[in-house]
Amino acid sequence: MTEVKTYKLLEVCDLIQGKRINKTNDGEYPIYGAGSVIGYTDDFNCSANTIRLTGKGTVGRVYFHDAPFWLESGNFSVEPKEMIDKMYLYHWLCENENNISSCKKGNILPNLDLNMLSKIEIQVPDMEYQINAVKLLQRLKDDNDWFIEKVNKQIAALQELKSAYENNIFESMRINANECE
Numbered sequence: 001m002t003e004v005k006t007y008k009l010l011e012v013c014d015l016i017q018g019k020r021i022n023k024t025n026d027g028e029y030p031i032y033g034a035g036s037v038i039g040y041t042d043d044f045n046c047s048a049n050t051i052r053l054t055g056k057g058t059v060g061r062v063y064f065h066d067a068p069f070w071l072e073s074g075n076f077s078v079e080p081k082e083m084i085d086k087m088y089l090y091h092w093l094c095e096n097e098n099n100i101s102s103c104k105k106g107n108i109l110p111n112l113d114l115n116m117l118s119k120i121e122i123q124v125p126d127m128e129y130q131i132n133a134v135k136l137l138q139r140l141k142d143d144n145d146w147f148i149e150k151v152n153k154q155i156a157a158l159q160e161l162k163s164a165y166e167n168n169i170f171e172s173m174r175i176n177a178n179e180c181e
Contacts, residue, residue, distance in 0.1 A: 002125045012089065012124060013078050017073060019071070023039035046077050048065070048066055056109060057109060083127075088133060100120070104116075
């Protein structure tokens with residue numbers, strides 16, 4: 001039987017707030033604001049494989065970045081502690097985005113309320129279970145990606161076939177019109 005322990009969310013991870021930077025459009029690394037890329041820079045403050053949590057505007061959105069980037073002050077990087085696997089935490093955060101996004105204060109430009117966030121509970125199974133769960137989720141994602149790729153290829157092939165039929169119909173109509181003259 002898998003052992004499961006209940007923690008407060010901020011007991012299993014640290015939130016590290018991003019830093020302001022002068023925005024430019026030059027540079028190798030994207031700068032992430034509260035939602036999307038707001039510029040580029042030659043420096044980064046988050047390495048590859050970082051979980052990002054928005055803390056302003058679109059509060060509570062969860063992202064995983066597999067390349068280095070600059071984390072602007074409206075965001076937090078989420079660093080798991082030793083009792084939780086990073087990808088398990090990422091999937092849990094994604095599954096609980098609605099809960100997290102409800103931890104906001106302010107109306108015009110809402111902010112993440114860390115006091116409210118700290119009260120969210122997370123049930124953490126043993127590490128072996130977490131790793132197996134992440135592997136299963138990755139396999140399901142890979143299968144889903146494969147299926148979507150196949151469906152998109154079939155749609156493209158059917159669109160080409162439709163175009164070919166339409167071209168043949170119009171060509172036949174043109175030939176028939178010429179024969180009637």
